[in-house]
Amino acid sequence: MTRYIIRRLFAMPFLVLGIVTLAFLLTTVTKGDPLTAIVSERQMNNPEIVAAAKARWGLDRSLPERYVIYVGNLLTGDMGTSFITRRPVGQDILFRLPATMELVIAAMLVGATIGIALGVLAAYYRNTATDHFARLFALFGSSIPVFWLGLAVLFIFSVKLGIMPGPGRMDARLPQPPEITRFLTIDALLAGDFRVFIDALWHLILPSFVLGWAVAGTISRLVRANMLEVLGREFILTARAKGAGELRVVLRHALRNTLVPTLTVIGYSFAYLLTGAVLTETIFSWPGMGSYAVSAARGLDFPAIIGVTIVGGVVFLVTNLVTDIAYVVANPRVRLG
Amino acid sequence: MATLLLARRHTWLSLPLIVGLAVVGFWLLATLLAPQMTAFDPLDMVARRLQPPSWQHWLGTDALGRDVLARTLHGARHSLPIAVVVVSVAVAIGAMLGAVSGFLGGQVDNAIMRLVDITLSFPPMLLAMAVAASLGPGLGNATIAMVIVWWPVYARLMRAQVLEVREREHVEAAVAAGASRPRILLKHILPLCWTPVLISATMDLGQVILLAASLSFIGLGATPPTPEWGSMISDGAAQFYSWWVAFGPGLAILTIVLGFNFIGDALHDHFDPRSK
Amino acid sequence: MIPATENAPLFEVRDLRVAFGRAGVSLEAVRGISLTVDHGEVLGIVGESGSGKSIGMLGALGLQPDSARVSGSVRFKGLELVGLPRRELRKLRGARIGMIFQDPLSSLNPVMTIGAQIAEALLLHNETLSARVALERAEELLTLVAIPQPDRRLRQYPHEFSGGMRQRVMIAMAVANDPDLLIADEPTTALDVTVQAQIMEVLAALRRRLDIGLILITHDLGVLAGHADRVAVVYAGEIVEQASVDDLFARPGHPYTRGLIASIPDMSVERDRLNSIEGTPPPLGQLPGGCAFHPRCPLAQEICRASAPPIRGRAEHIAACHFADLPEGSTR
Numbered sequence A: 001m002t003r004y005i006i007r008r009l010f011a012m013p014f015l016v017l018g019i020v021t022l023a024f025l026l027t028t029v030t031k032g033d034p035l036t037a038i039v040s041e042r043q044m045n046n047p048e049i050v051a052a053a054k055a056r057w058g059l060d061r062s063l064p065e066r067y068v069i070y071v072g073n074l075l076t077g078d079m080g081t082s083f084i085t086r087r088p089v090g091q092d093i094l095f096r097l098p099a100t101m102e103l104v105i106a107a108m109l110v111g112a113t114i115g116i117a118l119g120v121l122a123a124y125y126r127n128t129a130t131d132h133f134a135r136l137f138a139l140f141g142s143s144i145p146v147f148w149l150g151l152a153v154l155f156i157f158s159v160k161l162g163i164m165p166g167p168g169r170m171d172a173r174l175p176q177p178p179e180i181t182r183f184l185t186i187d188a189l190l191a192g193d194f195r196v197f198i199d200a201l202w203h204l205i206l207p208s209f210v211l212g213w214a215v216a217g218t219i220s221r222l223v224r225a226n227m228l229e230v231l232g233r234e235f236i237l238t239a240r241a242k243g244a245g246e247l248r249v250v251l252r253h254a255l256r257n258t259l260v261p262t263l264t265v266i267g268y269s270f271a272y273l274l275t276g277a278v279l280t281e282t283i284f285s286w287p288g289m290g291s292y293a294v295s296a297a298r299g300l301d302f303p304a305i306i307g308v309t310i311v312g313g314v315v316f317l318v319t320n321l322v323t324d325i326a327y328v329v330a331n332p333r334v335r336l337g
Numbered sequence B: 001m002a003t004l005l006l007a008r009r010h011t012w013l014s015l016p017l018i019v020g021l022a023v024v025g026f027w028l029l030a031t032l033l034a035p036q037m038t039a040f041d042p043l044d045m046v047a048r049r050l051q052p053p054s055w056q057h058w059l060g061t062d063a064l065g066r067d068v069l070a071r072t073l074h075g076a077r078h079s080l081p082i083a084v085v086v087v088s089v090a091v092a093i094g095a096m097l098g099a100v101s102g103f104l105g106g107q108v109d110n111a112i113m114r115l116v117d118i119t120l121s122f123p124p125m126l127l128a129m130a131v132a133a134s135l136g137p138g139l140g141n142a143t144i145a146m147v148i149v150w151w152p153v154y155a156r157l158m159r160a161q162v163l164e165v166r167e168r169e170h171v172e173a174a175v176a177a178g179a180s181r182p183r184i185l186l187k188h189i190l191p192l193c194w195t196p197v198l199i200s201a202t203m204d205l206g207q208v209i210l211l212a213a214s215l216s217f218i219g220l221g222a223t224p225p226t227p228e229w230g231s232m233i234s235d236g237a238a239q240f241y242s243w244w245v246a247f248g249p250g251l252a253i254l255t256i257v258l259g260f261n262f263i264g265d266a267l268h269d270h271f272d273p274r275s276k
Numbered sequence C: 001m002i003p004a005t006e007n008a009p010l011f012e013v014r015d016l017r018v019a020f021g022r023a024g025v026s027l028e029a030v031r032g033i034s035l036t037v038d039h040g041e042v043l044g045i046v047g048e049s050g051s052g053k054s055i056g057m058l059g060a061l062g063l064q065p066d067s068a069r070v071s072g073s074v075r076f077k078g079l080e081l082v083g084l085p086r087r088e089l090r091k092l093r094g095a096r097i098g099m100i101f102q103d104p105l106s107s108l109n110p111v112m113t114i115g116a117q118i119a120e121a122l123l124l125h126n127e128t129l130s131a132r133v134a135l136e137r138a139e140e141l142l143t144l145v146a147i148p149q150p151d152r153r154l155r156q157y158p159h160e161f162s163g164g165m166r167q168r169v170m171i172a173m174a175v176a177n178d179p180d181l182l183i184a185d186e187p188t189t190a191l192d193v194t195v196q197a198q199i200m201e202v203l204a205a206l207r208r209r210l211d212i213g214l215i216l217i218t219h220d221l222g223v224l225a226g227h228a229d230r231v232a233v234v235y236a237g238e239i240v241e242q243a244s245v246d247d248l249f250a251r252p253g254h255p256y257t258r259g260l261i262a263s264i265p266d267m268s269v270e271r272d273r274l275n276s277i278e279g280t281p282p283p284l285g286q287l288p289g290g291c292a293f294h295p296r297c298p299l300a301q302e303i304c305r306a307s308a309p310p311i312r313g314r315a316e317h318i319a320a321c322h323f324a325d326l327p328e329g330s331t332r
Helices: A004-029 A039-043 A047-057 A063-076 A089-124 A129-141 A144-158 A183-192 A194-231 A234-242 A246-257 A259-283 A287-297 A302-330 B013-036 B068-104 B108-119 B124-136 B139-166 B169-176 B180-190 B194-217 B231-236 B244-271 C053-060 C086-094 C114-123 C131-144 C165-176 C193-210 C221-225 C245-250 C255-262 C302-306
Strands: C011-020 C027-037 C044-045 C068-076 C097-100 C183-184 C213-218 C228-234 C238-244 C311-314 C315-320
Touching: A004 A063, A004 A302, A004 B124, A004 C131, A047 B013, A089 A129, A089 A183, A089 A194, A089 A246, A089 A259, A089 A287, A089 A302, A129 A194, A129 B244, A144 A194, A144 A259, A144 B231, A144 B244, A183 A194, A194 A246, A194 A259, A234 C097, A234 C114, A234 C165, A246 A259, A246 B244, A259 A287, A259 A302, A259 B124, A259 B194, A287 B124, A302 B124, A302 C011, B013 B068, B013 B244, B068 B108, B068 B139, B068 B194, B068 B231, B068 B244, B108 B139, B124 B139, B124 B194, B139 B180, B139 B194, B169 B180, B180 B194, B194 B231, B194 B244, B194 C302, B231 B244, C027 C044, C027 C053, C027 C068, C027 C213, C027 C228, C027 C238, C044 C053, C044 C221, C053 C183, C053 C213, C097 C165, C114 C131, C114 C165, C131 C165, C165 C193, C165 C255, C183 C193, C193 C213, C213 C221, C213 C255, C221 C255, C228 C245, C228 C255, C238 C245, C238 C255
Parallel strands: C044 C213, C044 C228, C097 C183, C183 C213
Antiparallel strands: C011 C027, C011 C068, C228 C238, C238 C315, C311 C315
């Protein structure tokens, strides 16, 4: 087991370097001219201004040189300067990552809660209306485009019914708490401002549901399959023969036995959540990495796009590593390939 | 106890499968016959702008006075072919590299699998965005981006298949009989590897349609005035209070992806009945 | 708590039926079993797998699968269990009636410690018990079933136990609340021969000490030889012979019983194959007409195909065979 973990940790730097290289290669195949984003069209004919801009952004060096410079800069945390915001990309991302994390974690909680509950019910009431509903719920979750779902719930719950707040992380009329962790809910609590805390939670509901639905579906399918398997095992009969009630049989005996694969799928769902966050944030004007990535992609802001891609890749890599290791640690009898 | 488990009735043509086939069939029809299915041209201004749904325009009109229903039906002509192209090219590349990787092993296997690992280290949407942005907006480039994101999935699957089939007796018999290596791979191994790859590819069609629409939604896929579903929803987001502008294309994506998922679900149940 | 009727037998089953499938196409796995067990008595139930012996006992305690329906009468100390509300039934299971199953590995929850599982059995039936006291009692129980180092063993998980030790844990759990009746379903089948004897010894000792009525379900008549007082032979969901263990071995009345006796492995004779009965039991829903055993019976005549055999013999030894040669008497 230890050897497995060491081997996985050892592979990490190579994978990260792979990510960086692949990301850098992308900038070299570009057909869209990033100059158009920094030099206004009328001045594109002015060679002096074009040359100055190229020099400033390092666009006139040779490829290997640019690669070495890029990797060197990355090692010091420098991802270049955004064409659009004119701020260091690393700093932009650092400021925006907490908002994304807050949304992703909320979506994960929503998805896990709904998914586990539905999966348990579907397995226990297998082949009944409950089961069919859970299956449809899961299929819809992986079929609805999140950006459309986001628009729809905003229109219905915020505009038409007026029972939910609109886009954004909090009501703009409330005082912004001091930015310490940049997790708004935590910052509000640190500042002791419960009104902002409740408002921030309230603003999290729609986007985290939109983002968490597909994950809930995936989790419910997996929990159902595992629960079916476990509910058929002999120790369930033993528990009933002991005089345990159905609730106890299902939750304490059966569900606990499905915990490891469930936690694993929740861990892996992170990738989906990061992907979905890009679109959800755009719809909900959420000031996170996703909306940053979208505006960067739209504006051909290459340092920003590459920066976000690298950070996304690394975050993804780390969560998968943690999930894999947690799985092995929780399950010492797993055969390691 | 085992004898007490009554044999499960196996319904191959289940309701979800029928619904899935019907829905996908409808969109296939729209792909072929969209111009005949609607009276309006998807690019022409045919009415006043932002009209809500009416008998004349079932799904209303958009900000330029174009018929949303006509544009939605024509949208299938972009989404479906793109999904088919992306999946087929990704399967072709992935299956070839995966088969070679699994069959040859050694350094070749190592190199290909590291490339697969690295590509799969990215959240798919982010990588697709980065590639599409690097190549520049446009449906063609978005297609290339999606192939780059998707091929490693099939490479992994195909490699696992080849590794498994390679160990079977008939392959060992062929080796003993002195068959050449390419012949063993092509005649004895590959024919037995396709089923899971093709099932997986079918199920992925819906996800590729979703990804393509997502790229178009953020402006990296189809460019105006192409009636592509993702960019139509993007138009709808700009006309937030005229809900019908985004309704048609959204429903189109939902139904076609749902259709593919229904089919995939039925296939999954059929080939892996344990989960039933 | 339980309305104990004076003089009522400990456990009395009358015409128990367990049927699967929807109404209309119901398939009976258990077709009218009647038997009685008293305090301190050991009743063996023997039959091939699929004969309905296990599902019958599960059904008697309301543990049948959802798709099954149970009818007939099951009285525990005079209390009717069929149709009893689930809550009431749960109070009996694990408290007054303990159960032990075949495979001790799959019968124990892999993610709970042994201590937690035994303590759970205690806590479920005694709300006033503290968790600490329950664990102490669990330790005593492990001592009772002769598991060494019980304090350390309590904190271990099932996979850290050997098969025989696991079955001891199952027994400890089943007798945790001093039950009146213990139902052991193939308790030794999954174990090595040497361990089998030990487990039977533990069961026998406990039965004597706690004065428990014991139902021993097995496919191996040999297991019952030294351990049961009476034996019921089950074939295709029916009891085909019932007698005291000595009488059964001395004068088996049913050809199926004779086949079972012949198939007991004989250690003193070298044989490549056991004498087993030809063929297999009829699958559910494909019962042959007449006597259910006739397709496999060496004595089968025309009458066996035509009509179900009557029950012959007296109360203490009965057999359902047209040709049973038993002392006749009133069975009504």
